[in-house]
Amino acid sequence: MMxxxxxxxYKTKLHTWVCFFSQNLEDRGFDPTLAASSSxxxxxxxxxxxxxxxxxxxxxxxxxxxxxxGRKLHGVLRSYDQFANLVLEDTVERIYHGNAFAExxxxxxxxxxxxxxxxxxxxLDREDDIPLRRVDWNVLEPYHKNDIExxxxxxxxxxxxxYERKGFCKEGGEGxxx
Numbered sequence: 518m519m520x521x522x523x524x525x526x527y528k529t530k531l532h533t534w535v536c537f538f539s540q541n542l543e544d545r546g547f548d549p550t551l552a553a554s555s556s557x558x559x560x561x562x563x564x565x566x567x568x569x570x571x572x573x574x575x576x577x578x579x580x581x582x583x584x585x586x587g588r589k590l591h592g593v594l595r596s597y598d599q600f601a602n603l604v605l606e607d608t609v610e611r612i613y614h615g616n617a618f619a620e621x622x623x624x625x626x627x628x629x630x631x632x633x634x635x636x637x638x639x640x641l642d643r644e645d646d647i648p649l650r651r652v653d654w655n656v657l658e659p660y661h662k663n664d665i666e667x668x669x670x671x672x673x674x675x676x677x678x679x680y681e682r683k684g685f686c687k688e689g690g691e692g693x694x695x
Contacts, residue, residue: 523555530560535672547664558632563680568599569599569600569601569630570595570651572597572601573626575594575596575638576594576597577593577594577595578593578594578638578639579591579592579593579638579639579641579644580592580593580605580636580637580638580639581635581636581637581638581639582603582605582628582633582635582636583630583633583634583636583639584628584632584633584634585632585633586632587613587644587665588610589603589610589612589613590608590609590610590611590623590626591607591608591609591610591611591620591639592605592606592607592608592623592626592630593605593606596648597630598630600629600630600631601630601633601695602627602629602630603624603627603628603630603636604626604627604628605625605628606624606625606626607621607624608623608624608625609621609622610623611650612654612655612657612658613661613669614660614661614664615651616648616649616656617650617651617652617657618638618647618649618650618651619651619652619653619654619656619657619661620651620656621654638644667685673688676688
């Protein structure tokens with residue numbers, strides 16, 4: 518009976534424990550509540566830290582932030598809150614086309630947490646070794662806008678095909694903001 522209790526308890530924590538004891542563990546002086554609570558505390562400490570508190574190591578580091586609308590921002594993370602709202606300093610927006618990129622200065626930038634798709638640290642040692650060539654923003658912007666429009670049209674065609682042939686629902690309806 519006790520073996521089943523322990524097996525079920527640990528199985529819920531994504532661990533499978535096999536009980537080799539044929540005798541009742543309680544008869545041997547085993548207190549399952551004490552063992553379970555100490556084991557669970559140890560196992561809980563191994564669970565990944567996935568809240569916005571995990572951003573504490575990223576403060577004062579150069580970060581890449583990709584937003585839901587596709588913009589890519591590079592800047593130094595200065596602050597955040599419990600909703601993962603971010604404050605970036607010395608921020609530049611980058612656009613890419615082929616093997617070229619352009620930057621546009623944005624300065625201090627406040628980003629609402631729900632708009633963040635990706636947040637990653639930039640390796641300062643490898644940042645200057647990128648195999649892309651830097652061009653002026655005004656030269657690259659028309660190409661970038663064309664890329665965005667092409668991607669949007671391709672997504673609309675794909676969505677229509679999925680709706681008509683595969684039975685998927687239409688995208689972009691009321692409340693379908695994500």
